[in-house]
Amino acid sequence: MRNFHQYGIDTKGRNSGKIKTICPKCNDTRGHKGDKSLAVNLSEGVCYCHHCGYKLYVPDDAEERQRKQRQEQLRKVSQLPSHFRRPTFDPAKAKLSEKLEKYWTQERCLAQNLLAELRITEECTKLPGNNEIENCLCFNYFENGILINTKYRSALKHFKMVTGAELIPYNIDAIADTPECIITEGEFDACAFMSAGRKDVISVPAGAQSNLTWMDRFVETHFEQKKVIYIAADEDGAGQALRHELVRRLGAERCRLVHFGPGCKDANEHLIRYGAESLLITLAQAEEIPLEGVFTAEDYREDLRALFENGLCRGADTGWDNFDANCTFETGRSVVATGSPGHGKSEFIDELVLRLCLRHGWKIAYFSPENSPVNYHHAKLIEKLTGLQFGPVPGMTEELYNHSVNWLTANVTHILPGTDACTIDHILEKARQLVYRRGVRILVIDPLNRLDQQLEPGQTELMYITSLLGKLNRFAVQHKCLVILVAHPRKMNRNTATGELRRVEMNDINGSANFGNMSDYCLCVSRDDAKQLVTVYIDKVRFKHLGSANTDAKFVYNRLNGRYWPCEEDIVHGPDGDKPGPVNTKFDNENWLKNIAEQGCLFN
Numbered sequence: 001m002r003n004f005h006q007y008g009i010d011t012k013g014r015n016s017g018k019i020k021t022i023c024p025k026c027n028d029t030r031g032h033k034g035d036k037s038l039a040v041n042l043s044e045g046v047c048y049c050h051h052c053g054y055k056l057y058v059p060d061d062a063e064e065r066q067r068k069q070r071q072e073q074l075r076k077v078s079q080l081p082s083h084f085r086r087p088t089f090d091p092a093k094a095k096l097s098e099k100l101e102k103y104w105t106q107e108r109c110l111a112q113n114l115l116a117e118l119r120i121t122e123e124c125t126k127l128p129g130n131n132e133i134e135n136c137l138c139f140n141y142f143e144n145g146i147l148i149n150t151k152y153r154s155a156l157k158h159f160k161m162v163t164g165a166e167l168i169p170y171n172i173d174a175i176a177d178t179p180e181c182i183i184t185e186g187e188f189d190a191c192a193f194m195s196a197g198r199k200d201v202i203s204v205p206a207g208a209q210s211n212l213t214w215m216d217r218f219v220e221t222h223f224e225q226k227k228v229i230y231i232a233a234d235e236d237g238a239g240q241a242l243r244h245e246l247v248r249r250l251g252a253e254r255c256r257l258v259h260f261g262p263g264c265k266d267a268n269e270h271l272i273r274y275g276a277e278s279l280l281i282t283l284a285q286a287e288e289i290p291l292e293g294v295f296t297a298e299d300y301r302e303d304l305r306a307l308f309e310n311g312l313c314r315g316a317d318t319g320w321d322n323f324d325a326n327c328t329f330e331t332g333r334s335v336v337a338t339g340s341p342g343h344g345k346s347e348f349i350d351e352l353v354l355r356l357c358l359r360h361g362w363k364i365a366y367f368s369p370e371n372s373p374v375n376y377h378h379a380k381l382i383e384k385l386t387g388l389q390f391g392p393v394p395g396m397t398e399e400l401y402n403h404s405v406n407w408l409t410a411n412v413t414h415i416l417p418g419t420d421a422c423t424i425d426h427i428l429e430k431a432r433q434l435v436y437r438r439g440v441r442i443l444v445i446d447p448l449n450r451l452d453q454q455l456e457p458g459q460t461e462l463m464y465i466t467s468l469l470g471k472l473n474r475f476a477v478q479h480k481c482l483v484i485l486v487a488h489p490r491k492m493n494r495n496t497a498t499g500e501l502r503r504v505e506m507n508d509i510n511g512s513a514n515f516g517n518m519s520d521y522c523l524c525v526s527r528d529d530a531k532q533l534v535t536v537y538i539d540k541v542r543f544k545h546l547g548s549a550n551t552d553a554k555f556v557y558n559r560l561n562g563r564y565w566p567c568e569e570d571i572v573h574g575p576d577g578d579k580p581g582p583v584n585t586k587f588d589n590e591n592w593l594k595n596i597a598e599q600g601c602l603f604n
């Protein structure tokens, strides 16, 4: 059932078929009152007035319920998170100078009415660009009508936003309930589409950059139900990177890429040069993302050219020089890590992924049931991050503790075993949601044997493992993630002559030689307490530009904060005589969060 009366439409007691009735929008102002100019399709809820052009869609009960639930969600979302500063809106600043209005309408060719609708303000303030007071056009960022942030922009193109205020998409309220939306790279571009008649337009808040943390809170409430998402980023390198990341987060199947006319790099330039009608045509002609799994060299033309001109680049480094020399990482790849029980596989992988996250902004998702309860794991991660023991020890101030917890909240997510079986499909589905909602780029499964192994009829263990590794590799490629699988070796026998245990190798992983064959990287963690050394064997790196296989890196493990310090192995002269051990150790007890914002990353 659809409640037409709620919208002032009299259906004369009918609830199916098509009728004509009085239009609630224009009837009062009509000379010919009572004219039945509104055509209503009662079954489909679609209404159209042939006199004033009023269009309305009346939802059915189920849609209405969903809408209310979404509004409730939105209400809750807008109360969160409270630790951000919230500026107050000053209506007095909405009185704009003639110069600004002229700039808006004549130089930018934007619709005058938007100035009031978007509650644009004008203010003189000091901007970081030249530290002088400048007159600024201010884009106010509202959510549910509440001011969340403001972007100040001067004629000299200096910018600032409110310190400590949350970054959210510009004009987010406009897409709360719409089936489609347009995402632009700047506010002027969003206004260009609005000037052309579209209302469902938002802009990213901080230009083209691949850290999209600002959208995490809105994925479920504002993007999940969208059928089509137009991505109207700039036609330059940074814009392309933004475009890629938005497509990765929002799902290629519903994204369309908007391209602008010759000589125009963005929507506003297109509007100025070719006009509003033409700008709307860019939407109609927006490019669909090519079919998955079907490629030609044309699809890769630009990447191939870059590769041709620049050569292959090293991957993402960790900051451990000795390790980086032989192993760097790319997303879209899989890593298998192994080692004897208790040798520090989890400890090492924890530090590896924290380093990648801090240096490259790669957010982490863990399925790590052995690290349960999850707060034990958080405590270990905080020790590595701060370089301090977890607890109220000297140096661990309340501020640092809160900073660490907030950083973990923004960058690390745990998938916990719930009531559902922990099959690989279940974990990958959760991980997929985290890619969309939180921008995750690293998935750690630690360890493999804690997954529920559900063999299909007729499937052997070998077939199961091969299929599982195939699923991990496909997930890595499809979602451009680094997938890290920790796997235990089979029981190792001691050398009968020496009684020594040889080190674990990738072919020793329990179940199949395919762990080594199918992964892109193979690492083996081996601890030697007599030498006080940990050796990480880099047994496989599939691509030579990323590193070299059959190499290793030595570390000292610091028990207090769980960090791995790079070192070399040599003869150490001590009171008990000369014996092999660590030399040239690179001690590091620095607080890694020192120079970073809670949601950001460290680039050193």
Ligand SMILES: Nc1ncnc2c1ncn2[C@@H]1O[C@H](COP(=O)(O)OP(=O)(O)OP(=O)(O)O)[C@@H](O)[C@H]1O
Pocket: 339, 340, 341, 342, 343, 344, 345, 346, 347, 348, 370, 447, 488, 527, 528, 533, 534, 557, 559
């Ligand atoms: N080199 C080391 N020296 C001393 N303690 C270590 C070392 N490496 C790891 N540990 C400690 O050993 C314990 C086990 O480490 P971790 O869980 O990382 O090992 P693992 O190889 O993943 O074990 P498992 O095979 O049981 O999953 C942890 O408490 C860790 O702090």
